[in-house]
Amino acid sequence: MNIRRLTELALLSSVALIIFVIELRIPNPFPIPGVKLGLANIVTVYAVFRYRPSETAMIVTVRLLLGAMFSGNPSALLYSAAGAVCCLLGMLALRRILPEKQIWLCSVLGAMLHNIGQISAAVIIMRSFGVIAYLPLLLVTGSLAGLFTGLCAQILLKRIK
Amino acid sequence: MTNRKIMLAVAAIFLVSVCLSVFILMPSEKQTVEIVQNGTVLYTFDLKKTKDREIRIPSADGGYNLIVIENGEICISEADCPDQTCVKMGVLKSDYLPIVCLPHRLTVRFAEDES
Numbered sequence: 001m002n003i004r005r006l007t008e009l010a011l012l013s014s015v016a017l018i019i020f021v022i023e024l025r026i027p028n029p030f031p032i033p034g035v036k037l038g039l040a041n042i043v044t045v046y047a048v049f050r051y052r053p054s055e056t057a058m059i060v061t062v063r064l065l066l067g068a069m070f071s072g073n074p075s076a077l078l079y080s081a082a083g084a085v086c087c088l089l090g091m092l093a094l095r096r097i098l099p100e101k102q103i104w105l106c107s108v109l110g111a112m113l114h115n116i117g118q119i120s121a122a123v124i125i126m127r128s129f130g131v132i133a134y135l136p137l138l139l140v141t142g143s144l145a146g147l148f149t150g151l152c153a154q155i156l157l158k159r160i161k
Numbered sequence: 162m163t164n165r166k167i168m169l170a171v172a173a174i175f176l177v178s179v180c181l182s183v184f185i186l187m188p189s190e191k192q193t194v195e196i197v198q199n200g201t202v203l204y205t206f207d208l209k210k211t212k213d214r215e216i217r218i219p220s221a222d223g224g225y226n227l228i229v230i231e232n233g234e235i236c237i238s239e240a241d242c243p244d245q246t247c248v249k250m251g252v253l254k255s256d257y258l259p260i261v262c263l264p265h266r267l268t269v270r271f272a273e274d275e276s
């Protein structure tokens with residue numbers, strides 16, 4: 001990897017982290033564990049379409065680890081990591097079939113996969129299937145949030161060539 | 162063609178989740194609630210018959226949750242955990258969504274009414 005590439009990835013990671021930290025300050029209108037706008041994923045979607053899969057994975061890993069430290073809630077890391085892995089794998093697969101005009105669709109599916117990953121982690125950690133009741137709520141809010149971040153990323157990709 | 166299929170699948174999942182969410186958020190008709198910590202039931206109440214009261218529940222790690230019963234409704238009013246999700250969840254309403262405090266492994270949920 002050359003230095004230019006490395007700097008770009010570092011820059012994107014820090015942008016994602018800044019968005020993540022600012023989002024922590026926005027009060028959450030839905031008092032349901034796991035519901036979030038996830039604005040930092042604008043960077044993830046952007047990276048999925050502009051960078052190699054391994055490079056995107058690096059950005060997401062750095063964001064997750066530093067985000068868990070900055071938010072002071074390291075117990076949430078397991079859930080978000082499980083979600084991020086599912087989301088990333090799904091989006092990287094979808095990138096091959098979807099044209100640039102349908103990036104939002106990729107983001108919505110990514111968000112849904114993220115929620116499914118989160119809930120699977122919760123089922124395993126809490127050893128109870130009761131938490132599955134949260135899945136429909138997470139899927140509805142998650143896909144709306146994914147639609148928003150996806151549209152943001154789509155506009156960004158069009159402007160930044 | 163595959164794109165249209167993906168879009169249809171997304172729309173279908175979304176609609177099903179909306180219906181399920183409405184179902185899950187329906188208020189419960191049960192009156193009995195139980196407070197569970199680490200899998201053991203600590204208290205059972207009949208909400209309609211219990212007078213207003215506060216219960217302080219200590220957790221294994223030295224923290225606590227303050228549970229309030231008022232006007233036939235139950236909620237966690239205070240906790241010393243970092244995320245405060247249990248406090249923000251407000252009053253217990255649904256059968257399927259118990260109030261959960263993950264850090265203190267505490268659950269407040271509806272139980273079968275005794276006849």
